Amino acid sequence: MIEARDIRKVYHTGDIETVALDGVSFTIKDGEYVAIMGPSGSGKSTLMHILGCLDTPSSGTYSLDGEDASELSGDELADIRKRKIGFVFQAFNLLPRTTVIRNVMLPLTYANVPHEERERRAREALTAASFPEDRYHNMSNQLSGGQIQRVAIARALVNDPTLILADEPTGNLDSRTTEIVLHTFAELNEKHGRTVVLITHEPDVAAHAKRIIRLKDGKILSDEMNPRPVKAVIPPGESTS
């Protein structure tokens, strides 16, 4: 469970104060599929950094599974990211010149998981992300955009995190590949019960989530359930692309 309580984030540039988040509070239960939406400048990137434990709030509290992450040092944040968060970024998700399987195993090496267990868990995660098995040993720069995002999703899953946090995961993809990636998220949420938080500025993408939080000027504009989430449909003949 994720709890954000009265989160404020203020940036200081010289004498100028910029309020990026101004008292944001919400709770996300395990197994939810939430989209956080807003135009650029709404504070959604800042919120993503705090939710992902890449940054700490100026005031307010943020906790993951009851573990307070509001006032931690750099290495403590790294440790909490390692255990509780799986990231999918818009771009530069994979290490270049490195095979798919080694990319997926990377979080496990930092978590000191024994060698023999790493490959097994990486294979499980790749299967869950519907990545074709015959390409496990391809180099990351030999993959298509959709495949890269699936590997990134598998890597986000491999540590069994509390939260899968995706930052504009479809921003660089065409509409067909977008469908494939969104389908993967929906499956993870429904079949595997994963908590997924999707940060996006596109209403079409947000419409796939079961709950939508809208941000504007650092405040929550609305936080409502989506009664009819759009179902992502995999275009015919493209299941592996």
Add this chain to the structure above:
Amino acid sequence: MTTQDLFQETITALTANKARSGLTMLGIVIGIASVIAMVAIGNGAQASISSSINSLGSNLIIVIPGASTSGGISAGFGSTKTLTIADANAIGQQVQNIAAVAPESTGRQQVVSNQANTNTTVDGTVPAYTSVRNLQIAEGAFFSSEQQASLAKVAVIGPTAASSLFPDGSDPVGQTVRINNTIFTIIGETVAKGTSGASNQDDEIYIPITVAEQYLSNTLYKGSPTVSDISIEAANGDVMTQVQNDITALLLQLHGISNPSNADFQTLNQSDLISTVSTITGTFTLFLAAVAGISLIVGGIGIMNMMLTSVTERTKEIGLRKAIGASEADISNQFLMESLALTLIGGITGVVLGFAIAFGVSLTGIVAAQVSLSSVILAFGVSAGIGIIFGWYPARRAAKMNPIDALRFE
């Protein structure tokens, strides 16, 4: 992250840009190789100079005549004829801790054999000369005290003089040569010693000093029965100073000179000579090593430059690694390991290359280079140190990177 993971990351990173890794390493390779080769050449030069000084004899003190002064113009040491056989005998009898004394009278003479003739050094000396000057006999024998006493006209020939006089290669021992119209029978040949400075110790003919005095005095001595120098072998290395001082005192007394600064002779101490030469060659070696050391530092800066470029280039990768949970130590270790691997691989290659250069120089015959273990250890230690020192700053920069900024980096 386990050590095995760290190694794997390092190999991946270094092989990703082989040309750049190789060129960076080249700086270290050249630095290490030149330190090792230069020190080896310096050591070799020192050893070869010391050994040629030692080939003169061991614990050797040489007394040479002093300078002659004519109307205030000094002609330099050795230009006068102030030393006599009597001086040599007095040294042998009165100075303590002496193993042997060998006076010699040398001069250039035209020597004729039945095959050829040559101009060579004729050296009138005593049997003790062999031990004092470390002269080895290859064939036959050196003349004995009896032969000296009985004025036997016998000669011992050096290999260079032998090949000049007997160009057909026939055995010189048993043959005769004519020196200044006197017939000498050759009874021995010396082992080649090589050149020592300007004089070729193998181009000599040794005859008893008594015979030289008797038959060659008109050409060798030009009138007075003096000697060119007196070689004294001290009993051991520790008494060199005492022996040298006693000889000086004795000769001053014999020559009736009260003020030592007016001495008409000079004593040369072999160990002084070696230590002077060692100081010079040591300075020379240090100079060579310092020049090579500078190239090692330049190589280290090359490593730092490459690591800084690499950290900047891989900013996004660092951001990604941190986002998925890498600690500062994980990132720092990864970059330190890369620079350490570069310097160590470069260091090993440099040591091998250094040995190869030393071996190549030895093959040319100019100097027998000696690779010293200490220079290898030093060079290796320095290269590992460079890896850590010059890798530390880039590694720290990588580790301290903010993951948000790193991910956003364009």
